[in-house]
Amino acid sequence: MIQSIYIKNYKIIKEQTLTLSNLNILTGLNSSGKSSFIQSLLLLRQSYDRGYLSRRQPLLYLGEEGNEYMTRSGFFSDIFNFYAERTESIVFDIFENENSYKFTTIPYDNIPETAIPCTLTTNDWEQSVLFSNRFQYLSTDRIIPQESYPKFVTGELLGKDGRYTAHYLDRHGRTPIAIESLWHPAALSNLLIEQVACWMGEISPGVIVETEEKAQNIELRYAYRQNNFSIKPQNVGFGLTYALPIVVALLSAKPGDLLLLENPETHLHPKGQSKLARLMALTAQAGVQIICETHSDHIINGTLVACKEMERGQQGIDRNNVHIFYIDKNDDTPENNKVTLLNVEAGIKIINPPKGFFDQYKTDIRNEYTSFYSSAKSI
Secondary structure, three states, X not given: OEEEEEEEEXXXXXXXXXXXXXXXXXXXXXXXXXXXXXXXXXXHHHHHHOOOOOOOOOEEEOOOOOOOXXXXXXXXXXXXXXXXXXXXXXXXXXXXXXXXXXXXXXXXXXXXXXXXXXXXXXXXXXXOHHHOOOEEEEOOOOOOOOOEEEOOOOOOOOOOOOOOHHHHHHHHOOXXXXXXXXXXXXXXXXXXXXXXXXXXXXXXXXXXXXXXXXXXXXXXXXXXXXOOOEEOHHHOOHHHHHHHHHHHXXXXXXXXXXXXXXXXXXXXXXXXXXXXXXXXXXXXXXXXXXXXXXXOHHHHHHHHHHHHHHHOOOOOOOHHHEEEEEEEEOOOOOOOEEEEEEOEEOOOEEOOOOOOOOOHHHHHHHHHHHHHHHHHHHO
């Protein structure tokens, strides 16, 4: 499990350290730096996957045109902090399982290259979950509803946009899930395909996920327990298709895995968002580390409900295993963003949340009341 992430001179982040727990939720205003924390891990992982870190001169690979890259950042000038001196370096230091994985760029002329020379403190990649096959990333831009989906050629991960989810289900749907605490009470068995159907049923009641392997692809359809009709994904809206990779990733995880999830709430009704947050919480409590970026108060509230359930002695998540980070631009020091760790206190409360932390409803109501009161007073 990753204990902390230290970043210096990367994009909007001049210098920050995130101390992580089991479930880590990143939230805040747009363009405040939330994605930069996730992208720093993706940059390191894709550099490893492409063999750039094992070269005689290790390189950080920024990615080029191609959907299989986890992140594409352009050139060095695009990721170097605007306020940093030219003689400074970009630094990433991942502290994981008592080991430090430190990457420092070598100062050099800013030539337009997509690979940056760096120094490493270790080559012992086998000890890191970030560089193992126990890592899964699902981006905000997930695959849209369609009748059939591609097969994976190598590996058995879902793909950053979830494009291989149907193939994964077709191949592993009859396998029991590893974490017993994730078993849905309405499930007929502990098999992955049945568990996926029941948790997806929290979003659309009674839904069943069906897959069929074809010569070149995998067909996926949804059905409902009360009838025998199968429905193509493009005829049930975006919500189920966008949620399916998230649900499969969570239910397929094993203790010690690392999941990076961007905006799991996309296209979901508030109830579905809350239920998805609860599944995330149960998965994290079982020892899977989750780093999630979200703009949804329902994800936050669903997490807090899971904390309350644990406090009552029910299945949920220990509040000490939840870190909620509010990330914002810093008016006092514009060269660096501002990160506030919001601990969940006893009684399941977030004490003194910063301005901007899902307070828009109160702000709108207060402004509306003030406007009404001022108008009434002038009559």
